[in-house]
Amino acid sequence: MAFIEFKNVSKEYRGEVKVKAVNDCSFKINEGEFVVILGASGAGKTTILNMLGGMDTPTEGQIIVNEKNIHAYDYNELIEYRRHDIGFVFQFYNLVANLTTLENIELACQLSNDALEPRVILKLVGLEDKLNNFPSQLSGGEQQRVAIARAIAKNPKILLCDEPTGALDSKTGQMIIDLLYENCKNMNMTTILITHNARIAEIADKVITIANGQVESIKTKHDRVVEKVIEPTTEEVPKKKKKKKKKKKKPVEVI
């Protein structure tokens, strides 16, 4: 059984105008996988992540995590789930402005029974020199790394990242993606990442593409390797020509 399973999940926002943000989505994610969710703006990606993180509820369908339907959790169970099982990296960091880098991490660690050592994680993200800086004294990339360290330090089973590189330059963005990937594999921390950047998807174990609230495609690393092998038909043309030349030479040699 998959570690995470969305079974025909829909989410309708019922304001003045009804919006079906997520429409009959089904997919599975295995434990320890690095999964990328791709899709255009408004496709429903954040809504999916928020439902998986227990911050929003589906109007239809089931979300199974570790063999339990999280939609059926009561208030306290949901708090426990969010506290212990989920680490969330928000797009715009959401750091506590009047706490230092270290204090932001320590605060999150206090919520968890199984937290990692804050200083060790801050070293991992390259911020050991910025422990006493307040968020306003950090660059955008550094703040994002604090947000990631905060989510990882809780040692959650599932790490959810909403556009973690959206506001970063490409070099810092790549560094953060490498960090998330290594953490996922070293800690066996199932990691689900929303991005608009198709290049990031290249390293993912699974790429789920969402369009208009629906799953457009699900591709594993294996599927993408097979596609790459089949794709370059143009390269086969010169190869065939070379073979023909060899065939012409053979009768000459025999004679």
Ligand SMILES: Nc1ncnc2c1ncn2[C@@H]1O[C@H](COP(=O)(O)OP(=O)(O)OP(=O)(O)O)[C@@H](O)[C@H]1O
């Ligand atoms: N709380 C809400 N109330 C009403 N409509 C909402 C709410 N949250 C999201 N929506 C709508 O649901 C749809 C999907 O939104 P969502 O935030 O999931 O998109 P997204 O794929 O994350 O987009 P982006 O890439 O721009 O972040 C959008 O049309 C959005 O306007």
Ligand SMILES: [Mg+2]
């Ligand atoms: Mg979004």
